[in-house]
Amino acid sequence: MLYPQTNAARTVVSLDGVWNFRTAGATDYPTEWTDAPLPEPMPMAVPGSYNDQNDETNLRAHYGWVVYQRTVEVPAALLKNSRAVLRFDAATHAADVYLNGEKLGSHKGGFLPFEFDVTDKLKAGSNLLAVAIDNRVNQSTLPVGNEGNVAFFGSDNAGIPSVEAGKQWALEHTPQNMPNFDFFNFAGLNRHVELYITPKSYIADIAVITKSIGGEGEPAVIGYDVTLGGEGAAPADVHVSIVDASGATVAEASGATAGDIEIPAAHLWNPGAAYLYTAVVTLADAGEEVGDEYRQTFGVRTIEVKGRQFLINGKPFYFKGFGKHEDSFFHGRGTDQVLNVKDVSLIHWLGANSFRTSHYPYAENMYDLCDREGIVIIDETPAVGMSWPQYTDKALFEHHSQVIRDMIARDKNHPCVVMWSIANEPWYDQGGEKSENALKYFTPLRDLVHEVDPQGRPATVVCCQNDYTKDLVTRTMDVVCLNRYYGWYNLSGNLDAACYALNVELDFWDEIGKPVMFTEYGADTVEGIHGTHGEMFSEEYQREYFARVDAEFDKRDWIIGEQLWNFADFSTIQGPMRVEGNRKGILTRDRQPKMAAHFLRDRWKAIPDFGYKA
Numbered sequence: 001m002l003y004p005q006t007n008a009a010r011t012v013v014s015l016d017g018v019w020n021f022r023t024a025g026a027t028d029y030p031t032e033w034t035d036a037p038l039p040e041p042m043p044m045a046v047p048g049s050y051n052d053q054n055d056e057t058n059l060r061a062h063y064g065w066v067v068y069q070r071t072v073e074v075p076a077a078l079l080k081n082s083r084a085v086l087r088f089d090a091a092t093h094a095a096d097v098y099l100n101g102e103k104l105g106s107h108k109g110g111f112l113p114f115e116f117d118v119t120d121k122l123k124a125g126s127n128l129l130a131v132a133i134d135n136r137v138n139q140s141t142l143p144v145g146n147e148g149n150v151a152f153f154g155s156d157n158a159g160i161p162s163v164e165a166g167k168q169w170a171l172e173h174t175p176q177n178m179p180n181f182d183f184f185n186f187a188g189l190n191r192h193v194e195l196y197i198t199p200k201s202y203i204a205d206i207a208v209i210t211k212s213i214g215g216e217g218e219p220a221v222i223g224y225d226v227t228l229g230g231e232g233a234a235p236a237d238v239h240v241s242i243v244d245a246s247g248a249t250v251a252e253a254s255g256a257t258a259g260d261i262e263i264p265a266a267h268l269w270n271p272g273a274a275y276l277y278t279a280v281v282t283l284a285d286a287g288e289e290v291g292d293e294y295r296q297t298f299g300v301r302t303i304e305v306k307g308r309q310f311l312i313n314g315k316p317f318y319f320k321g322f323g324k325h326e327d328s329f330f331h332g333r334g335t336d337q338v339l340n341v342k343d344v345s346l347i348h349w350l351g352a353n354s355f356r357t358s359h360y361p362y363a364e365n366m367y368d369l370c371d372r373e374g375i376v377i378i379d380e381t382p383a384v385g386m387s388w389p390q391y392t393d394k395a396l397f398e399h400h401s402q403v404i405r406d407m408i409a410r411d412k413n414h415p416c417v418v419m420w421s422i423a424n425e426p427w428y429d430q431g432g433e434k435s436e437n438a439l440k441y442f443t444p445l446r447d448l449v450h451e452v453d454p455q456g457r458p459a460t461v462v463c464c465q466n467d468y469t470k471d472l473v474t475r476t477m478d479v480v481c482l483n484r485y486y487g488w489y490n491l492s493g494n495l496d497a498a499c500y501a502l503n504v505e506l507d508f509w510d511e512i513g514k515p516v517m518f519t520e521y522g523a524d525t526v527e528g529i530h531g532t533h534g535e536m537f538s539e540e541y542q543r544e545y546f547a548r549v550d551a552e553f554d555k556r557d558w559i560i561g562e563q564l565w566n567f568a569d570f571s572t573i574q575g576p577m578r579v580e581g582n583r584k585g586i587l588t589r590d591r592q593p594k595m596a597a598h599f600l601r602d603r604w605k606a607i608p609d610f611g612y613k614a
């Protein structure tokens with residue numbers, strides 16, 4: 001799915017700004033709010049989560065539907081002989097969309113784009129756009145919610161009559177989301193909303209892959225595949241120019257929707273040394289109609305898992321970095337370009353080279369930034385909080401499959417994306433039939449990733465602290481990704497025992513013979529807490545935790561990466577384990593470094609991107 005762009009043939013009208021907003025019911029919303037101005041609306045900025053934007057109403061506790069509304073003014077000239085599309089970069093978690101009172105459709109899933117062709121529905125002049133959004137999570141959504149139960153790390157004393165009575169009362173009188181995941185359930189129009197205009201015959205999609213490379217400056221072959229839309233466009237109308245970073249055309253092809261193009265002296269895309277080309281795809285003008293154009297950036301690079309190494313351009317890469325979140329004060333999960341640029345600056349400052357989009361695909365803007373900055377991404381679906389009830393849920397399997405298709409369709413051309421994470425911490429170590437069901441659920445999803453990714457990148461499932469002897473799934477993935485908390489959630493405060501236990505498990509993975517990386521390990525740390533023998537929650541403990549565990553990783557040459565948890569503190573649901581959210585950041589939520597950040601900066605600046613253990 002192409003990101004909207006303005007160029008010689010296309011126009012994008014941003015629908016960001018302050019919309020009208022009202023909360024609605026737990027299970028529905030007034031239909032009259034979809035075809036008439038909202039009564040007594042409050043202001044709500046888009047993009048942005050609604051949860052922290054208003055203080056009269058406790059929007060953090062909202063459960064169910066809200067309605068956003070705005071007018072869209074369109075000049076007649078824009079619609080003449082054109083195609084008009086309304087696009088949402090995301091709406092969290094489910095949306096019903098109405099234009100001038102007519103329902104355009106619905107979308108389920110809160111982290112990927114969707115769009116509606118409104119060519120025959122948009123009027124010149126004023127249009128009423130209404131979007132109803134549902135924030136509920138449950139056993140059949142991704143991420144998963146514990147409907148009627150307790151949240152992840154939630155507080156409970158199950159079985160006590162008064163507590164059970166209170167839980168039942170809460171269900172009836174104060175229903176709330178119970179996320180089975182450890183991040184605040186920010187919701188709403190978190191990302192950009194656009195109206196974009198194209199010619200009636202248009203370029204619907206473009207895929208660019210690297211087929212072969214030499215060294216830097218040597219010939220490389222890329223493959224292109226253009227999908228056409230609308231009537232009238234034909235392969236003969238297609239022209240592709242490959243333009244280098246200086247703006248010079250270095251190769252071209254025409255007359256076919258797919259083919260190979262050789263770049264004579266190719267500049268390779270590398271972590272820390274990015275180089276972007278642009279494939280300028282054009283459709284010949286058809287009579288009075290302007291031909292379409294789309295400018296798709298891409299990088300010339302190869303990805304391969306070979307033996308127990310992860311190769312980028314044939315060189316063994318070592319992941320240095322973290323899991324992150326789209327999370328900040330005021331914006332919630334809302335797209336914030338200033339924050340993205342700041343975070344990329346901090347990734348460089350830390351000497352890191354990668355992150356995982358835990359636990360959902362991030363906004364496209366961040367991938368574009370990482371493409372140009374040479375930062376490597378593990379792209380993750382919103383499948384977090386799963387357990388055995390999900391592994392036999394056929395409807396959920398279909399939804400999960402569609403999410404994988406949509407995520408790869410959206411992100412396939414980004415050179416920064418090097419691996420796909422199908423899920424985070426699905427619980428699947430119960431042994432017996434339950435472990436078998438997990439294997440039956442995840443194996444086809446791994447195969448689907450291999451089937452739909454034109455670049456053939458590796459697939460993984462990020463697995464949590466579990467009984468690795470009963471986990472049948474992780475070992476079947478291309479790369480083993482482990483979230484382990486020896487010294488925090490177990491053997492708490494005892495780093496000697498933690499390192500011993502870690503090595504007992506590493507001896508197990510040594511037998512599996514696959515590349516292994518850590519995608520989470522860390523310690524909650526409240527900045528300003530100190531100690532001569534740093535105990536848990538102190539800055540000294542977090543620093544010592546990473547120093548000790550990283551030293552164990554260094555002893556195993558088949559450990560190909562260390563992505564700790566987390567880049568920064570972030571907001572979560574209330575609970576006895578969370579002090580104004582999750583504090584495992586090596587940065588505070590407002591991006592100030594804790595003591596461990598300085599240790600990691602020294603460590604990572606001394607570790608090369610390639611050949612660290614080769």
Ligand SMILES: CCCCCC[C@@H]1NC[C@@H](O)[C@H](O)[C@H]1C(=O)O
Nearest residue numbers: 182464465483485489520582584
């Ligand atoms: C019982 C062991 C569970 C470990 C789970 C650790 C969790 N992994 C997923 C992340 O979203 C959480 O924030 C992290 C944590 O809690 O900080």
